[in-house]
Amino acid sequence: xxxxxxxxxxxxxxxxxxxxxxxxxxxxxxxxxxxxxxxxxxxxxxxxxxxxxxxxxxxxxxxxxxxxxxxxxxxxxxxxxxxxxxxxxxxxxxxxxxxxxxxxxxxxxxxxxxxxxxxxxxxxxxxxxxxxxxxxxxxxxxxxxxxxxxxxxxxxxxxxxxxxxxxxxxxxxxxxxxxxxxxxxxxxxxxxxxxxxxxxxxxxxxxxxxxxxxxxxxxxxxxxxxxxxxxxxxxxxxxxxxxxxxxxxxxxxxxxxxxxxxxxxxxxxxxxxxxxxxxxxxxxxxxxxxxxxxxxxxxxxxxxxxxxxxxxxxxxxxxxxxxxx
Amino acid sequence: xxxxxxxxxxxxxxxxxxxxxxxxxxxxxxxxxxxxxxxxxxxxxxxxxxxxxxxxxxxxxxxxxxxxxxxxxxxxxxxxxxxxxxxxxxxxxxxxxxxxxxxxxxxxxxxxxxxxxxxxxxxxxxxxxxxxxxxxxxxxxxxxxxxxxxxxxxxxxxxxxxxxxxxxxxxxxxxxxxxxxxxxxxxxxxxxxxxxxxxxxxxxxxxxxxxxxxxxxxxxxxxxxxxxxxxxxxxxxxxxxxxxxxxxxxxxxxxxxxxxxxxxxxxxxxxxxxxxxxxxxxxxxxxxxxxxxxxxxxxxxxxxxxxxxxxxxxxxxxxxxxxxx
Numbered sequence: 163x164x165x166x167x168x169x170x171x172x173x174x175x176x177x178x179x180x181x182x183x184x185x186x187x188x189x190x191x192x193x194x195x196x197x198x199x200x201x202x203x204x205x206x207x208x209x210x211x212x213x214x215x216x217x218x219x220x221x222x223x224x225x226x227x228x229x230x231x232x233x234x235x236x237x238x239x240x241x242x243x244x245x246x247x248x249x250x251x252x253x254x255x256x257x258x259x260x261x262x263x264x265x266x267x268x269x270x271x272x273x274x275x276x277x278x279x280x281x282x283x284x285x286x287x288x289x290x291x292x293x294x295x296x297x298x299x300x301x302x303x304x305x306x307x308x309x310x311x312x313x314x315x316x317x318x319x320x321x322x323x324x325x326x327x328x329x330x331x332x333x334x335x336x337x338x339x340x341x342x343x344x345x346x347x348x349x350x351x352x353x354x355x356x357x358x359x360x361x362x363x364x365x366x367x368x369x370x371x372x373x374x375x376x377x378x379x380x381x382x383x384x385x386x387x388x389x390x391x392x393x394x395x396x397x398x399x400x401x402x403x404x405x406x407x408x409x410x411x412x413x414x415x416x417x418x419x420x421x422x423x424x425x426x427x428x429x430x431x432x433x434x435x436x437x438x439x440x441x442x443x444x445x446x447x448x449x450x451x452x453x454x455x456x457x458x459x460x461x462x463x464x465x466x467x468x469x470x471x472x473x474x475x476x477x478x479x480x481x482x483x484x485x486x487x
Numbered sequence: 488x489x490x491x492x493x494x495x496x497x498x499x500x501x502x503x504x505x506x507x508x509x510x511x512x513x514x515x516x517x518x519x520x521x522x523x524x525x526x527x528x529x530x531x532x533x534x535x536x537x538x539x540x541x542x543x544x545x546x547x548x549x550x551x552x553x554x555x556x557x558x559x560x561x562x563x564x565x566x567x568x569x570x571x572x573x574x575x576x577x578x579x580x581x582x583x584x585x586x587x588x589x590x591x592x593x594x595x596x597x598x599x600x601x602x603x604x605x606x607x608x609x610x611x612x613x614x615x616x617x618x619x620x621x622x623x624x625x626x627x628x629x630x631x632x633x634x635x636x637x638x639x640x641x642x643x644x645x646x647x648x649x650x651x652x653x654x655x656x657x658x659x660x661x662x663x664x665x666x667x668x669x670x671x672x673x674x675x676x677x678x679x680x681x682x683x684x685x686x687x688x689x690x691x692x693x694x695x696x697x698x699x700x701x702x703x704x705x706x707x708x709x710x711x712x713x714x715x716x717x718x719x720x721x722x723x724x725x726x727x728x729x730x731x732x733x734x735x736x737x738x739x740x741x742x743x744x745x746x747x748x749x750x751x752x753x754x755x756x757x758x759x760x761x762x763x764x765x766x767x768x769x770x771x772x773x774x775x776x777x778x779x780x781x782x783x784x785x786x787x788x789x790x791x792x793x794x795x796x797x798x799x800x801x802x803x804x805x806x807x808x809x810x811x812x
Contacts, residue, residue: 203528203588233560239582243607253578257564263528282568 164480165344167375168354169194169361170209171226171402172387174216175459176354177287179476181217186286190344192371194356195272195291196299196329196364199312201249202240204259205266208312209361210276210291211258218283223463226398229254248317273338290344292365295335299364301409302326311360320405324412327359332367337374345374352479353384353430355457357402358422359409372429381431383479385457386419391438392458423448432482434475437468453478489805490669492700493679494519494686495534496551496727497712499541500784501679502612504801506542511611515669517696519681520597520616521624521654521689524637526574527565529584530591533637534686535601535616536583543608548788551723554579573642598663615669617690620660624689626734627651636685645730649737652684657692662699670699677804678709678755680782682727683747684734697754706756708804710782711744716763717783748773757807759800762793778803 164184166177168191177191194209208227215221215229222230232252240247251259258279265275271294280289299311304323314320345351356362362384366372375382387406394400407417415421420443423433432451435443440454455475456466465475473481489509491502493516502516519534533552540546540554547555557577565572576584583604590600596619605614624636629648639645670676681687687709691697700707712731719725732742740746745768748758757776760768765779780800781791790800798806 200592201589202585203530203592204585205528233558233578235558235560235578236581236585239579240585243582243586243604245582245586253558253560254564256561256581257568257570260527260529260561260565261568261570264526267525267528279568 163188163190163344163348164350164352165348165380166191166352166354167362167365168192168209168213169356170197170212171216172356172361173209173354174213174221175463176352176385176465176475177213178216178463179459179465179474180352180479181287183476183480187288189287190290190340190348191287192290192292192341192344192365194361194364195293196297196332196360196367197312198296198298199249199310201247201251201259204251204256204263205272206249206251206259207262207272207276207291210289211255214258214276214280214283214285214289217287217289218280218285220283228252249312250316271338273340288340288344290340291338292341292371293335293368294338295331297329297331297335297364297368299360300328300330301412302328314408315360315401315405320401320408322408324408326412327363327409329364329367332364333369335368337368337370341368342370342374345371345378348378348380350480351375351378351380351382353382353426355385355387357387357406357409358425359413360405363425366429375429381482382429383432383434383482384422384426384430385434385475385479386422386436386439388417388419388422389436389439389458390418391436391442419443420445420448423450423452434478451483453482488513488515488669488673489675489677490673490705491516491677491679492687492690493517493534493538494681495522495537496541497681497686498534498679499538499546500788501677501710501800502538503541503788504784504790504799505677505804506612508801508805512613514612515615515665515673516612517615517617517666517669517690519686519689520618521622521657521685521692522637523621523623524574524635526572526576526584529576529581529588530597531574531576531584532587532597532601532616535614536580539583539601539605539608539610539614542612542614543610545608553577574637575641596663598665613665613669615665616663617666617696618660618693619663620656622654622656622660622689622693624685625653625655626737627653639733640685640726640730645726645733647733649733651737652688652734654689654692657689658694660693662693662695666693667695667699670696670703673703673705675805676700676703676705676707678707678751680710680712682712682731682734683750684738685730688750691754700754706807707754708757708759708807709747709751709755710759710800710804711747711761711764713742713744713747714761714764714783715743716761716767744768745770745773748775748777759803776808778807 302325436457761782
């Protein structure tokens with residue numbers, strides 16, 4: 163079994179490519195829930211839903227989040243009531259949150275509900291929340307306020323200076339059933355190119371998870387979410403980059419691929435940086451394998467093959483270290 | 488101030504006609520919340536919303552409930568998840584429930600939230616829930632199960648024999664702020680042509696309300712919801728009639744206008760029956776005034792004038808007893 167750890171869009175891209183190559187039944191995807199929020203009484207899990215929609219062909223791939231063919235009737239009706247919802251929930255997306263919230267209120271656990279939502283959508287890979295408990299990533303802004311990560315990212319467009327990151331509730335959270343077992347039994351552990359502090363950080367902050375990854379017999383590989391050698395074209399990508407940079411800055415790290423690697427220093431066998439950054443990367447003292455590959459998807463959502471090796475990112479991740487030479 | 492007590496559709500029809508004749512600021516509408524239910528984690532208040540939509544021109548008057556121009560995207564998406572929601576919530580309607588639930592979760596009271604929803608929709612009459620506490624009408628079915636009234640009425644189409652009616656939570660509920668004060672200060676109290684046991688009953692079951700109405704100085708008038716002398720044309724009206732009959736049967740009363748009057752015997756100065764039932768009505772020993780008027784709206788939602796007196800229902804309700812001869 164391959165175990166993936168990750169957040170939303172970055173993870174969804176890699177897991178989608180992985181699903182084309184491996185038996186879905188052999189894939190367990192442990193997903194960040196630190197972005198989860200209560201929205202008008204509904205529990206919204208942005209990362210779980212992004213992964214779920216992306217892996218079941220229902221994602222709006224142009225927008226990068228939410229469902230394809232989405233409409234906004236309810237949101238517009240909320241505006242008529244004088245509300246200004248900054249978090250965008252469409253009419254199709256709402257059904258997911260209603261299902262989840264109804265089941266939570268009936269006493270079911272997020273992990274059970276997530277399995278039901280995945281089964282209803284025909285996802286054969288195993289999708290696990292990092293925890294069934296409520297953990298919320300909050301960021302301390304330079305203005306003195308601490309806000310939910312989604313408020314920083316969506317409402318404030320990741321435009322603030324951030325002074326600190328806190329995973330509220332994490333210290334008292336338990337890994338969801340199956341999380342530690344999957345990590346312990348994994349043949350390979352992959353950390354997705356997700357925001358190091360907003361997406362990977364919360365998962366590793368759930369007591370027991372970081373230790374389990376560190377102790378795992380399987381090779382542990384991470385793909386960099388930070389690519390400095392390729393200009394960012396798209397405003398949504400720019401916002402993701404701004405958010406990564408702001409949170410790294412809050413912990414005193416520069417916005418480089420090396421920072422992403424350093425945060426995982428105790429865990430990784432191998433760090434995959436982008437081919438475009440190969441020459442700028444200083445691996446002095448990192449203490450892990452470092453390889454380069456094209457880590458950015460093309461317009462069809464595919465990872466290009468590396469010119470030298472002829473392999474793409476997924477192939478490298480699946481064969482390391484045997485095929486490294 | 489005129490105080491109205493009532494439920495959903497029957498009340499909405501009368502209040503709408505009243506609003507054309509009196510200053511909306513002089514109207515306080517105390518509304519049944521025994522039909523309220525949790526629906527996928529959202530608090531739905533069918534009677535409050537029916538009244539609110541009807542009085543602000545947003546009701547689907549053909550269907551008799553819900554909003555005009557409604558769509559069903561979220562409900563259809565729930566069905567794709569394998570759900571079979573028996574309670575119909577449309578995309579526009581959802582916004583009301585989201586607003587309400589978000590505010591309830593933030594600690595606000597239903598009466599405050601209702602006032603906000605009314606203000607946002609431009610309703611100038613005062614709309615009050617009977618209570619801020621959770622009261623739920625349950626009916627005991629012949630099969631042995633007790634179900635929420637909405638499950639009996641919507642899901643089971645009011646087709647069961649009912650053995651009992653229970654207002655769960657009523658004994659511990661408090662009247663919403665303003666309810667007792669409005670009744671005590673009323674110049675006139677009107678009981679809408681709503682289901683006697685499913686709509687009027689829960690309001691009167693909130694401790695203090697029945698006593699306040701009984702003690703009120705104002706004349707108390709009720710309009711019959713039961714008209715036996717006019718054939719029922721519409722399936723929705725038939726279902727309402729079936730529900731009234733089933734609940735009356737549960738308390739040992741026949742499905743007659745007189746039963747509706749008897750349930751309010753301690754409260755009423757005057758009972759208004761339908762002109763079509765005038766000849767069949769036995770008022771022996773009732774101990775209240777009884778007058779007849781056309782109580783059924785025409786296709787435009789208007790109450791017709793009485794042929795003899797030339798007055799319509801609203802006029803009779805507003806002038807009793809002075810204008811009675």
